[in-house]
Amino acid sequence: MVDATTCGTTDARTILHVRGLAVSAGPRALLRDIDLAIPERRVFGIIGPSGAGKSTLLRCLNRLVDLDESLHVSGDVELDGRSIFAPDVDVDTLRARVGILFQQPAIFPVSIEKNVLFGARHLRRLDRRAAADLAERALRDAALWDEVKDRLDAPAVKLSVGQQQRLCLARALALDPEVLLMDEPTSALDVQSTDAIERLIVRLAPRCTIVLVTHDIDQARRVTDRLACLGLRDGVGRLVQCGPCCELLDGRTNAEVAERLGGGSCCD
Amino acid sequence: MRRTLDRFVTAIATTCAIAALLVIGGIVTAIAWRGAGALSVEFLTDSMRGAGAAGGILYNLLGTLILLATALAVSLPIATSLALLHGVYLRSERARERLWIALTVTHGIPSILFGLFGLLVFVRILGFGKSWLTGGILLGIMMLPTVSVALAERIRALPAKYVETAAGLGMSPSRIVRSVILPQCAGGLVTGSLLGLARAAGETAPILFTATVFAGATLPRGVVDSPVLTLPYHIFVLSQDSLDPEARARAWAAALVLLALVLCLSLAALPARLRTHEEARHG
Numbered sequence: 001m002v003d004a005t006t007c008g009t010t011d012a013r014t015i016l017h018v019r020g021l022a023v024s025a026g027p028r029a030l031l032r033d034i035d036l037a038i039p040e041r042r043v044f045g046i047i048g049p050s051g052a053g054k055s056t057l058l059r060c061l062n063r064l065v066d067l068d069e070s071l072h073v074s075g076d077v078e079l080d081g082r083s084i085f086a087p088d089v090d091v092d093t094l095r096a097r098v099g100i101l102f103q104q105p106a107i108f109p110v111s112i113e114k115n116v117l118f119g120a121r122h123l124r125r126l127d128r129r130a131a132a133d134l135a136e137r138a139l140r141d142a143a144l145w146d147e148v149k150d151r152l153d154a155p156a157v158k159l160s161v162g163q164q165q166r167l168c169l170a171r172a173l174a175l176d177p178e179v180l181l182m183d184e185p186t187s188a189l190d191v192q193s194t195d196a197i198e199r200l201i202v203r204l205a206p207r208c209t210i211v212l213v214t215h216d217i218d219q220a221r222r223v224t225d226r227l228a229c230l231g232l233r234d235g236v237g238r239l240v241q242c243g244p245c246c247e248l249l250d251g252r253t254n255a256e257v258a259e260r261l262g263g264g265s266c267c268d
Numbered sequence: 269m270r271r272t273l274d275r276f277v278t279a280i281a282t283t284c285a286i287a288a289l290l291v292i293g294g295i296v297t298a299i300a301w302r303g304a305g306a307l308s309v310e311f312l313t314d315s316m317r318g319a320g321a322a323g324g325i326l327y328n329l330l331g332t333l334i335l336l337a338t339a340l341a342v343s344l345p346i347a348t349s350l351a352l353l354h355g356v357y358l359r360s361e362r363a364r365e366r367l368w369i370a371l372t373v374t375h376g377i378p379s380i381l382f383g384l385f386g387l388l389v390f391v392r393i394l395g396f397g398k399s400w401l402t403g404g405i406l407l408g409i410m411m412l413p414t415v416s417v418a419l420a421e422r423i424r425a426l427p428a429k430y431v432e433t434a435a436g437l438g439m440s441p442s443r444i445v446r447s448v449i450l451p452q453c454a455g456g457l458v459t460g461s462l463l464g465l466a467r468a469a470g471e472t473a474p475i476l477f478t479a480t481v482f483a484g485a486t487l488p489r490g491v492v493d494s495p496v497l498t499l500p501y502h503i504f505v506l507s508q509d510s511l512d513p514e515a516r517a518r519a520w521a522a523a524l525v526l527l528a529l530v531l532c533l534s535l536a537a538l539p540a541r542l543r544t545h546e547e548a549r550h551g
């Protein structure tokens with residue numbers, strides 16, 4: 001097994017520390033013995049075959065797993081050295097600090113601006129001016145401002161899927177998260193939109209820690225600094241390898257990487 | 269073989285649909301035929317005179333509307349709470365199932381039993397006498413299953429991604445109910461209410477002993493001993509007891525007004541219902 005130290009040694013401070021995390025659904029184990037140290041303000045990649053529990057792991061990091069009563073989590077996740085499962089942790093505040101972006105954009109049937117402010121508005125009071133400023137800043141951060149600036153009141157569902165995904169990104173960024181979890185954010189997108197999101201990831205990393213789940217080894221090569229590989233062992237997701245992206249991927253073809261990671265079934 | 273079966277099934281379905289439409293069309297035509305003669309603006313704006321043989325049905329119409337408004341006020345908050353209990357707050361599958369069964373059973377209770385229940389509890393024990401409030405409450409309870417099931421179905425059909433996304437933005441469960449679930453499922457509430465009201469508008473049995481009289485009431489002044497006139501009871505009494513042809517013609521006209529009211533309520537629910545189907549088709 002991989003020990004946490006090989007994964008944690010980096011010049012940056014560790015912001016999220018996963019220790020001995022295990023998740024089960026009733027009698028069935030989904031994830032076991034996950035130890036990760038996620039460095040601050042870097043792009044941390046997670047790859048692995050379908051069903052290895054990448055999404056489940058990601059949802060543990062901001063306790064979205066709580067929504068599903070059938071899932072049982074043991075082990076610990078520390079954010080800034082404090083357990084996120086401690087009884088005094090306010091889970092809503094935690095989720096605002098650790099934002100998440102899903103594979104499919106989920107747009108609320110309201111205007112573009114309202115979508116951007118959907119979370120922010122419920123966390124703190126915003127007057128008109130502050131709201132407009134915040135919406136503009138978030139949309140600029142998500143590289144969507146120029147495309148939507150003169151139709152902020154238009155229904156957001158009319159946007160293209162790629163734009164919708166950037167809108168979701170803006171919505172998450174409007175909360176000023178310390179960590180942003182991304183669950184295959186580009187798998188529903190075409191090449192151009194994927195490119196736009198990848199550039200955004202690289203641009204955001206110096207401000208905000210990014211944990212990126214991806215199927216795409218090339219994408220991992222392009223944007224991640226460190227990489228954790230999950231694999232399936234007897235149907236249970238385990239950490240197979242973890243280390244700097246260059247160490248794991250450089251000088252190898254995708255096929256070789258997939259081979260090393262999980263008997264050929266790792267990534268498409 | 270499959271082709272033939274397909275056609276056979278289509279033919280049967282079409283026949284049934286046409287038969288149903290013919291029955292509805294027949295009822296509407298018959299009522300319109302007999303009622304249209306006595307219908308006029310005065311009929312709607314005049315109060316009843318001469319035991320239904322003269323004047324209009326102003327207070328009957330208003331009374332029915334008062335009952336419906338009260339029923340809506342009673343059933344909306346309760347139905348919303350029940351639907352939220354079912355779709356959001358109840359964690360155990362068993363509890364949810366029980367709630368669903370309770371709603372189904374309520375839906376199946378014969379309306380005369382609501383009337384007897386109301387007579388016992390409100391009229392006798394609580395001492396309301398005949399009162400519009402009792403009628404409104406009873407009709408509101410009768411509507412509960414329709415309204416809460418319509419809302420609960422919508423909540424169940426709401427894709428989980430919305431709730432997940434909202435939770436991921438740090439919104440508390442009660443925030444999510446207010447800002448995501450209720451706004452997106454409000455259509456179910458509207459549809460359910462309109463259909464429930466359409467049914468309640470024509471109910472006679474629950475209000476018979478509890479809320480309505482044939483004559484001698486206008487607008488209610490209080491709660492205790494303040495019955496209202498209503499359309500269904502008016503029609504019921506005239507068609508059963510009156511031998512006066514003039515009064516009987518007016519009963520048909522009153523029936524036509526009631527039918528129009530019910531049709532309006534049902535038709536108003538249509539756009540929201542069609543929208544649900546659209547959404548179901550396109551995700």
Ligand SMILES: Nc1ncnc2c1ncn2[C@@H]1O[C@H](COP(=O)(O)OP(=O)(O)OP(=O)(O)O)[C@@H](O)[C@H]1O
Binds near residue numbers: 054055057
């Ligand atoms: N609520 C749940 N109850 C039971 N099993 C679950 C639940 N959620 C996830 N699983 C199971 O956990 C395993 C991991 O699922 P997860 O979605 O985390 O995989 P993944 O690595 O993200 O896969 P993909 O790459 O296809 O998205 C799957 O076998 C899935 O069936």
Ligand SMILES: [Mg+2]
Binds near residue numbers: 054055056183
């Ligand atoms: Mg996944």
